[in-house]
Amino acid sequence: MHSQTQIGRFWLLAAACITLVVLAPVLTLAIHALQGSTEHWQHLLDYVLPHAMQTTLLLLLGVGVVVSLLGVGSAWLMTAYDFPSRRILGWALLLPLAVPTYIVAFAYQDILHPIGPVQGVLRELLGYSSPREFRLPDVRSLGGAIILLGLVLYPYVYLSTRAMFATQSASLLEAGRILGASQRSVFFRVALPMARPAIAVGLSLALLETLNDIGASEFLGVQTLTVSIYTTWVTRSDLSGAAQIALAMLVLVIALIVLERYGRRFQGYSQNQRSRSMQPNRLTGASAAFAMFLGWLPVLLGFIVPALYLLAESYKYLHLTGAVSEQLLASAWNTLYIALITTGVTLSLALVVAWASRSARQSQVQGWQRLLKLSTLGYAIPGTVLALGLLLPFVWIDNVLEDLISVFVDRAPQLLLMGSTSALVIAYCIRFLAIGIGSVESGLARIPPSVEQASRLLGETPGGTLRRVHLPLLRPALGAAALLIFVDTMKELPATLLLRPMNFETLATWLYAEAARGTYEEGAIAALAIVVAGLIPVILLARAQFARHS
Amino acid sequence: MNTQTASFLKLHNISVEYPCPKKASLCVVNQLSLELEKGEIGCLLGVSGCGKTTILRAIAGFEPLRSGEIWLAGRKLSSATQQVAPEQREVGMMFQDYALFPHLSVERNVGFGLRRHTKAERAKRVDEMLELVGLQAERKRYPHELSGGQQQRVALARALAPSPSLLLLDEPFSNLDVDTRERLAFEVRDILKQAGLTAILVTHNQAEAFAIADRIGVMEQGQIVQWGSPRALHEQPVNAFVADFIRHEALLTQRTQALMRDQADLSLDVPE
Numbered sequence: 001m002h003s004q005t006q007i008g009r010f011w012l013l014a015a016a017c018i019t020l021v022v023l024a025p026v027l028t029l030a031i032h033a034l035q036g037s038t039e040h041w042q043h044l045l046d047y048v049l050p051h052a053m054q055t056t057l058l059l060l061l062g063v064g065v066v067v068s069l070l071g072v073g074s075a076w077l078m079t080a081y082d083f084p085s086r087r088i089l090g091w092a093l094l095l096p097l098a099v100p101t102y103i104v105a106f107a108y109q110d111i112l113h114p115i116g117p118v119q120g121v122l123r124e125l126l127g128y129s130s131p132r133e134f135r136l137p138d139v140r141s142l143g144g145a146i147i148l149l150g151l152v153l154y155p156y157v158y159l160s161t162r163a164m165f166a167t168q169s170a171s172l173l174e175a176g177r178i179l180g181a182s183q184r185s186v187f188f189r190v191a192l193p194m195a196r197p198a199i200a201v202g203l204s205l206a207l208l209e210t211l212n213d214i215g216a217s218e219f220l221g222v223q224t225l226t227v228s229i230y231t232t233w234v235t236r237s238d239l240s241g242a243a244q245i246a247l248a249m250l251v252l253v254i255a256l257i258v259l260e261r262y263g264r265r266f267q268g269y270s271q272n273q274r275s276r277s278m279q280p281n282r283l284t285g286a287s288a289a290f291a292m293f294l295g296w297l298p299v300l301l302g303f304i305v306p307a308l309y310l311l312a313e314s315y316k317y318l319h320l321t322g323a324v325s326e327q328l329l330a331s332a333w334n335t336l337y338i339a340l341i342t343t344g345v346t347l348s349l350a351l352v353v354a355w356a357s358r359s360a361r362q363s364q365v366q367g368w369q370r371l372l373k374l375s376t377l378g379y380a381i382p383g384t385v386l387a388l389g390l391l392l393p394f395v396w397i398d399n400v401l402e403d404l405i406s407v408f409v410d411r412a413p414q415l416l417l418m419g420s421t422s423a424l425v426i427a428y429c430i431r432f433l434a435i436g437i438g439s440v441e442s443g444l445a446r447i448p449p450s451v452e453q454a455s456r457l458l459g460e461t462p463g464g465t466l467r468r469v470h471l472p473l474l475r476p477a478l479g480a481a482a483l484l485i486f487v488d489t490m491k492e493l494p495a496t497l498l499l500r501p502m503n504f505e506t507l508a509t510w511l512y513a514e515a516a517r518g519t520y521e522e523g524a525i526a527a528l529a530i531v532v533a534g535l536i537p538v539i540l541l542a543r544a545q546f547a548r549h550s
Numbered sequence: 551m552n553t554q555t556a557s558f559l560k561l562h563n564i565s566v567e568y569p570c571p572k573k574a575s576l577c578v579v580n581q582l583s584l585e586l587e588k589g590e591i592g593c594l595l596g597v598s599g600c601g602k603t604t605i606l607r608a609i610a611g612f613e614p615l616r617s618g619e620i621w622l623a624g625r626k627l628s629s630a631t632q633q634v635a636p637e638q639r640e641v642g643m644m645f646q647d648y649a650l651f652p653h654l655s656v657e658r659n660v661g662f663g664l665r666r667h668t669k670a671e672r673a674k675r676v677d678e679m680l681e682l683v684g685l686q687a688e689r690k691r692y693p694h695e696l697s698g699g700q701q702q703r704v705a706l707a708r709a710l711a712p713s714p715s716l717l718l719l720d721e722p723f724s725n726l727d728v729d730t731r732e733r734l735a736f737e738v739r740d741i742l743k744q745a746g747l748t749a750i751l752v753t754h755n756q757a758e759a760f761a762i763a764d765r766i767g768v769m770e771q772g773q774i775v776q777w778g779s780p781r782a783l784h785e786q787p788v789n790a791f792v793a794d795f796i797r798h799e800a801l802l803t804q805r806t807q808a809l810m811r812d813q814a815d816l817s818l819d820v821p822e
Binding site: 456 | 610636637638639642643646647649650651652653662663666708714
């Protein structure tokens with residue numbers, strides 16, 4: 001009798017522990033930054049922070065403008081107009097999602113190099129003989145970073161906005177037309193204001209990704225807060241200083257979360273599933289060609305060009321050497337196995353949290369629900385900040401473990417967490433837990449409560465019900481979440497750079513090291529492998545979208 | 551044995567809170583009592599929001615009691631301080647939405663509650679149940695491949711398979727069209743009587759109640775206004791509400807049927 005509530009309490013406690021682990025890095029940072037010497041703080045305030053903050057804000061602003069223009073523009077184009085290749089474009093517009101920010105920067109840095117292919121051809125055409133006489137503006141700049149990040153991050157806005165346009169009732173837009181507004185003014189006066197929440201959601205995700213980025217900013221020489229944290233810590237070994245910058249960064253993160261929550265709150269207000277969606281306007285001739293040009297441009301620049309470049313470079317390298325190096329194979333293997341472990345652990349934890357918050361909701365325990373909601377905040381914490389926040393607890397735990405074990409053994413192992421990949425797995429779990437929880441929760445929401453009750457009345461315990469009813473029904477949701485977590489782990493760079501054990505390389509850090517050294521030999525192969533893996537979830541996502549909209 | 555266990559099922563002065571439809575506050579089933587003999591089919595009849603489903607859920611063990619006691623076959627299932635877990639109550643339930651497991655075939659749905667049986671016993675019991683509801687041919691099918699009436703019979707077979715002491719039926723016919731509804735109501739009564747089961751049905755449809763039940767309780771705002779045989783309700787309603795409700799419902803049913811006949815006639819008149 002009482003065992004039932006005890007089991008429920010066990011789930012809740014387990015979930016609360018997970019939530020605390022997610023929040024641990026932020027709390028640690030806050031404490032550490034407050035303890036840090038004011039001397040450092042003064043130095044940071046005078047020299048590092050203002051500049052890095054300004055650069056980061058400009059980058060966020062610029063990327064925000066680019067992703068909104070590209071995302072909303074392409075979403076409206078796909079919703080309001082019909083032109084040749086529209087159906088393919090509908091999912092092709094998602095392809096840039098497969099290219100991580102550091103890879104697009106890596107590729108374009110080479111493509112647009114003053115002595116690279118594009119500028120060479122341009123000089124040839126224009127009749128210049130040396131890069132000294134003519135060169136394009138340098139891609140290694142804030143402007144370059146804004147455009148390149150915008151090119152791979154706009155799909156977040158495209159996805160949410162297009163879904164919103166698709167659920168907007170056509171009759172509203174038609175009402176606008178009948179009331180005398182042109183197609184264009186219907187867009188500005190009806191469709192756009194209604195889509196504002198969806199745009200806010202997509203925009204906040206894209207900007208969180210921008211804040212998280214370390215590779216692209218560093219390759220392109222843009223001193224963002226993320227890069228400052230990294231250099232303050234790694235180059236100057238100033239942990240408190242890094243923690244203080246990280247706290248400043250968390251302020252931006254909170255602002256973005258508020259933006260996202262605002263969006264999600266109002267997203268519901270035009271979701272009328274039964275309404276007929278808008279009939280696209282068929283274009284012909286020059287206007288169709290122009291629409292195709294506009295639609296395909298972001299796909300071309302954000303995916304096709306960099307992917308072809310990586311393909312060509314990989315081919316060139318393999319043709320030359322005939323095989324890939326041992327080290328690259330080792331880092332590919334590392335990537336694969338750590339991503340698999342992360343996927344397994346993260347999904348199990350997500351299941352615990354989702355199950356507990358479902359029980360909390362059923363028994364209407366408000367406080368618990370709010371606490372468990374916090375466990376999904378990890379996705380918003382930039383990788384560098386997360387790594388920094390985890391470092392101190394990890395070192396502390398390692399010391400405690402060493403002391404404990406040395407009671408029994410003469411030479412206790414040192415750095416159990418930091419010296420192994422466990423630290424990495426924990427960091428990944430915190431960051432990607434939200435993906436798992438989101439999928440499991442939406443999967444659980446689709447299982448009617450009566451199905452669970454039926455199982456209980458047929459003599460099955462709560463645990464048995466989870467195993468025999470919920471898990472089989474959740475299998476598709478778990479599969480999709482596993483795929484997303486796997487690929488995101490593969491792509492992760494900032495936290496991996498800071499928390500990996502000595503001599504442990506993943507494909508992403510391998511690529512980073514190559515680019516940092518300026519040796520572009522095998523980097524392209526590593527990048528290609530990441531992009532190809534990243535394509536799988538994008539294709540699945542695209543198919544789901546495609547099925548819904550067409 | 552306690553004197554309170556004289557009847558097979560006994561709800562003694564139970565109070566339960568439940569969320570009110572269309573209101574933010576909580577509604578209450580207040581100090582409700584009822585008794586049912588073994589083999590009888592009882593029915594709670596009332597408009598939506600009167601608390602009838604809440605009573606079923608309290609018997610099943612999904613709603614905690616604020617006060618009072620629930621006894622079944624001499625065993626105390628619920629009181630304000632203790633509650634037997636649903637899976638230990640030997641109570642079966644047929645849900646309004648049937649709640650069939652979408653990932654299991656018909657036979658595995660029916661066999662779900664028979665885990666403690668041996669394989670051979672389970673197969674035999676599933677066969678019996680499928681024969682009882684006439685679905686032997688559909689045993690390998692999945693719930694989404696069945697019609698509403700077939701799904702309902704699978705739900706019934708599944709609930710009956712573990713031989714529960716008591717069967718609860720929550721608006722069992724509301725998802726069916728009018729014609730199937732009446733036919734199935736009699737069919738279900740036959741099946742229940744054949745199995746010698748004690749059952750409680752909840753409905754807002756007076757015709758259903760009269761077709762199935764041995765005893766009917768008319769409910770209003772968390773109270774049973776009258777508890778008696780269908781005949782007693784018809785001939786000696788205790789107050790105006792019961793009389794009104796039953797007559798009104800009957801009138802409505804007749805009117806809908808008449809309307810539907812008219813519509814059918816009309817649609818025949820429309821030239822193609």
